[in-house]
Amino acid sequence: MIVPLPHVLCVSAGLFALGLFGALTRRNAIGILMSIELILNSANLNLVAFNRVWGSPDGLGQVMALFVIGIAAGGAVVGLALVLAIFRRQQTISADEIRLLKG
Amino acid sequence: MMLGLIPLCPLIAFAILILVGRRLGKLSSAVSLLALAGSLTLSLIGFHQLRTLHQQLHWVWNWLPFGNNAIRLGLQMDPLSATMCLVVTIIGWLIMLYSVGYMGEDPRFSRFFAYLSLFFTAMLTLVLADNLLLLYIGWEGVGLCSYLLISFWFERPAAANAGKKAFLTTRIGDLGLLAGILLMVRVTGDLSFSDLPAKANALGSWAPVVALLIFWGAVGKSAQFPLHVWLPDAMEGPTPVSALIHAATMVAAGIYLVARTLPLFLTSATSMLAVATIGGITSFFAATIACTQTDLKRVLAYSTLSQLGFMMMGLGCGSAFAGMFHLVTHAWFKALLFLGAGSVIHVVHHQEITRMGGLWRSMPVTAATFTLGAVTMAGVPPFSGFWSKEEILMNVARFSPANFPTAGTLFLAVGLGTSLLTAFYITRAVLLTFFGTSRAAAGHGHDAHPPHESPFVMTGPLLLLCAGALGIGWIGTPWGGHAFQHFLGVEPAHHGGPEWILVASIGVGAAGILAAFLRYALGVQLLPAALRSGLSGVYRLVANKYYIDELYEKVFVQPVLAFARRAFSFDGNVIDGAVNGAGRLGLWTSRQKGWVDQVIVDGAVNGMATAVGWAGGAVRRIQTGLVQNYLLIAAAGAITLFWVLQWK
Amino acid sequence: MTRLMLGTVGPIEWAAKAAFYGVAAATLFSAWVTVSARNLFRAALGLAGALFGVAVIYLFLEAEFLAVTQLLIYVGAILTLLIFGIMLTARIADPSVPRWNQQVRASLALALGLGLGLCGIFLTTLWRKPVSDSVPMAVLGRSLVSSYLLPFELLSILLLGALVGAMVIARKEEP
Numbered sequence: 001m002i003v004p005l006p007h008v009l010c011v012s013a014g015l016f017a018l019g020l021f022g023a024l025t026r027r028n029a030i031g032i033l034m035s036i037e038l039i040l041n042s043a044n045l046n047l048v049a050f051n052r053v054w055g056s057p058d059g060l061g062q063v064m065a066l067f068v069i070g071i072a073a074g075g076a077v078v079g080l081a082l083v084l085a086i087f088r089r090q091q092t093i094s095a096d097e098i099r100l101l102k103g
Numbered sequence: 104m105m106l107g108l109i110p111l112c113p114l115i116a117f118a119i120l121i122l123v124g125r126r127l128g129k130l131s132s133a134v135s136l137l138a139l140a141g142s143l144t145l146s147l148i149g150f151h152q153l154r155t156l157h158q159q160l161h162w163v164w165n166w167l168p169f170g171n172n173a174i175r176l177g178l179q180m181d182p183l184s185a186t187m188c189l190v191v192t193i194i195g196w197l198i199m200l201y202s203v204g205y206m207g208e209d210p211r212f213s214r215f216f217a218y219l220s221l222f223f224t225a226m227l228t229l230v231l232a233d234n235l236l237l238l239y240i241g242w243e244g245v246g247l248c249s250y251l252l253i254s255f256w257f258e259r260p261a262a263a264n265a266g267k268k269a270f271l272t273t274r275i276g277d278l279g280l281l282a283g284i285l286l287m288v289r290v291t292g293d294l295s296f297s298d299l300p301a302k303a304n305a306l307g308s309w310a311p312v313v314a315l316l317i318f319w320g321a322v323g324k325s326a327q328f329p330l331h332v333w334l335p336d337a338m339e340g341p342t343p344v345s346a347l348i349h350a351a352t353m354v355a356a357g358i359y360l361v362a363r364t365l366p367l368f369l370t371s372a373t374s375m376l377a378v379a380t381i382g383g384i385t386s387f388f389a390a391t392i393a394c395t396q397t398d399l400k401r402v403l404a405y406s407t408l409s410q411l412g413f414m415m416m417g418l419g420c421g422s423a424f425a426g427m428f429h430l431v432t433h434a435w436f437k438a439l440l441f442l443g444a445g446s447v448i449h450v451v452h453h454q455e456i457t458r459m460g461g462l463w464r465s466m467p468v469t470a471a472t473f474t475l476g477a478v479t480m481a482g483v484p485p486f487s488g489f490w491s492k493e494e495i496l497m498n499v500a501r502f503s504p505a506n507f508p509t510a511g512t513l514f515l516a517v518g519l520g521t522s523l524l525t526a527f528y529i530t531r532a533v534l535l536t537f538f539g540t541s542r543a544a545a546g547h548g549h550d551a552h553p554p555h556e557s558p559f560v561m562t563g564p565l566l567l568l569c570a571g572a573l574g575i576g577w578i579g580t581p582w583g584g585h586a587f588q589h590f591l592g593v594e595p596a597h598h599g600g601p602e603w604i605l606v607a608s609i610g611v612g613a614a615g616i617l618a619a620f621l622r623y624a625l626g627v628q629l630l631p632a633a634l635r636s637g638l639s640g641v642y643r644l645v646a647n648k649y650y651i652d653e654l655y656e657k658v659f660v661q662p663v664l665a666f667a668r669r670a671f672s673f674d675g676n677v678i679d680g681a682v683n684g685a686g687r688l689g690l691w692t693s694r695q696k697g698w699v700d701q702v703i704v705d706g707a708v709n710g711m712a713t714a715v716g717w718a719g720g721a722v723r724r725i726q727t728g729l730v731q732n733y734l735l736i737a738a739a740g741a742i743t744l745f746w747v748l749q750w751k
Numbered sequence: 752m753t754r755l756m757l758g759t760v761g762p763i764e765w766a767a768k769a770a771f772y773g774v775a776a777a778t779l780f781s782a783w784v785t786v787s788a789r790n791l792f793r794a795a796l797g798l799a800g801a802l803f804g805v806a807v808i809y810l811f812l813e814a815e816f817l818a819v820t821q822l823l824i825y826v827g828a829i830l831t832l833l834i835f836g837i838m839l840t841a842r843i844a845d846p847s848v849p850r851w852n853q854q855v856r857a858s859l860a861l862a863l864g865l866g867l868g869l870c871g872i873f874l875t876t877l878w879r880k881p882v883s884d885s886v887p888m889a890v891l892g893r894s895l896v897s898s899y900l901l902p903f904e905l906l907s908i909l910l911l912g913a914l915v916g917a918m919v920i921a922r923k924e925e926p
Contacts, residue, residue: 001811001812001881002764002767002768002771002811003768003771003772003811005878005881006873006874006876006878007771007772007775008808008812009869009870009873010869010870010873010874011775011778011779011808013865013866013869013870013873014779014782014866014870015778015779015782015801015805016865016866016869017862017863017865017866017869018779018782018783018785018786018862018866019782019786020738020858020861020862020865021786021858021859021861021862022785022786022787023731023734024731024734024735024738024854024857024858024861024862025731025786025851025852025854025855025858025859026786026851026852027851027852028791030791030833030836030837030840031785031786031791031794032731033833033836034785034786034794034795034798034833035785035786037798037802037825037829038782038785038786038798038801041801041802041805041825044805044821045805045808045809048809048812048814048817049812051814051886052812052813052814052885053878053879053881053882054879054881054882055882055884055886057898058890058893058894058897058898058899059886059890059891059894060894060899062814062816062817062886062891063891063894063895063899063902065814065817066817066820066895067902067903067906069820069821069824069825070824070906070909070910071906071909072825072829073824073825073828073829073910073913074909074910074912074913075913076829076832076833077832077913077914077917078913078916078917078920080832080833080835080836080917080921081916081917081918081919081920081921082920082921083836083840084836084839084840084920084921085920085921087839087840088923088924095729095730095731095852729852731852731854732854735854735857735858735861738861739857739861742861742864742865746868749872
């Protein structure tokens, strides 16, 4: 590999941290979705990096990354459908104005 | 079994009358009469068996078995108890018949007959008992019935007080009897009357003690000095009651008891002397009082006391037969005299002989029977009173105990003196009541109708009793073959006694009658005027019964009442005070506890609720409803966990 | 092929390294834009950039198929979907609305802590020696239809379900 493994891992760590930060702080629901996509991508990056360095039978790392991409797609679809539904009901998708779960 | 029925029949009558008597009304008397007739018949059958077949009936019942022993109760009919049974049932039946007339208008008619039946049950139990324990049970029973019947008209305070006095006084005697019984059972363990001479020996030196304790019971029940005070007051009860209980039967129970337990007395000259002495004192001093009384029933009451003393004297001198013979004759003529008095009282509505007189014209039957009864009592031959009195005098004369050889002579003198007084006072009563001019106050309010003879239901018994009183003595005489003596298994007395006593007793009887006749029929003053005024103090003493009642009142009654009052105030102040104080303490404590409960406990509970609510409110703030908050906390937790595990 | 192109010595290798670090920085910067842009559309564009950057890093890691798949699906489909969503629902640029919510400080601390911590761990661990080669596409294809057939089919069912569910959820209510 061009660069040592830890450097790649650091990139994915940074992506993860940024994604987490966004998920926790974005007020817009779609913004939260986007941050979650970032987190998923960081995981994928890890999988592929480790697969490149240590290998696995049948290329398991890349297969798993492929599946993650598929699942992320499904998740994004459902998430957006939910956002649309909420928007129709509440006329807002600002996360801190949706307090239906308040105890 | 048959023996058991004798006391049982009146008990059944009692039960019936107590439960449904009020509804039966006048029929109640029929129930009682029928029941007593049943007892009478059975007694006659038993008597017949005893006399002709010489079979003594005995019936034993294991009352309380314990271990190998048992407390046994039993009834027996031996000659002594047969005699008593017949006296009680025959005379009792006649008196009960008389009561139908006497108590005819009383509102509590059935109750009277119920009490009478109960009395007969107790008396027959007493008489038929074969051991001291059952006798004591009957003894207490007759005491109870005496109380109930004396205070039958309890609305009158005098009657209620008389009942109480009778009960308490006889109770003092009963304590002695109970002590005697307990002592006997302690020493010999056996209370039955079988083979008493052997038991007397077994008791050894305790025998006189037991005997005297038993005698004390008889002193109470037979109204001997010093426990005699209740009998005159018992005259407050209806006259049939006085006749039955306080002349013929209950007071005779004491005589019967002493006669029954005589072997115990015979062991010691001291106990014999004690019995005879008390008997003698009672008979003489009661006779003196009888001479001064103006209430007809009081005269008869003191007369009873005197005659009972006479019987007791005879017993004390060693002859059970003499005492029993006089008991039988006395029952007949005293019942007759009392019922006759009742007949008079029923008609003139008062009891003062000073206001009577000349009643023989309007009440011939009563007058005749009463006079004949008086004659018998005075000891005029050939009537029954003479024979029994003479029997006693004979036995008394022969009495010569080791420590006092001349006792017999002394008692004989007492006996003759008493006979003189007896003849005197009874003649006096007869003369003042029935003969002479009428002293009834004119224009008495409720004497609207003039005196008349009583109804046949009352005079019938009088006639029968008169016949019995006159003739019953015959069974003890030589001409009657000494049947009674043989029946009781005794040697006839005057086969060896001095004949002059016979003459003396007739003499004193005649003297007494003559004196009374002179004084009251002819108005002759017997004593010179000077002597009379000098003796007026004595007269007052005697007329007031020697002030014995007053003495007892001062010495015994008042201190007891004072103590009772003090005990009452102690109870009221101290004990009730303590109880009330405890109550108040309880209240105060409960108030404190209430406060604790309300303020502290409820406060704690409410406080806890408030705290929980506050804690809930505080914790609720976690649930913001914002998903991102939840996510932050989850992420923070997960990462913290990761780092902790990482650095382990 | 990349290795042949890149070689292992000299200035070409140095340039390759520099290229990698540049792409990495760009990716991270785009991610930052995604999470911090007030304008949602700009955030979406930032996401696009981050996804592109990741695809290029896949190329560096000799996972060509995956890189292309990433671009096709993530950028082509998901991002388009997100932009549709943005257009349909959001107020795009409202200056009065604050960018973050109130958790920003805590989240910043958390994310920084996590990120720096992870980097530290990664850099200081003694990793195993690298052993393998890249995975040819044929191996990938074969394993998808033999060893991992089941997850493959399950994924298709999952996507079907997600599709149907999304349609149900986002349906307009019958008046």
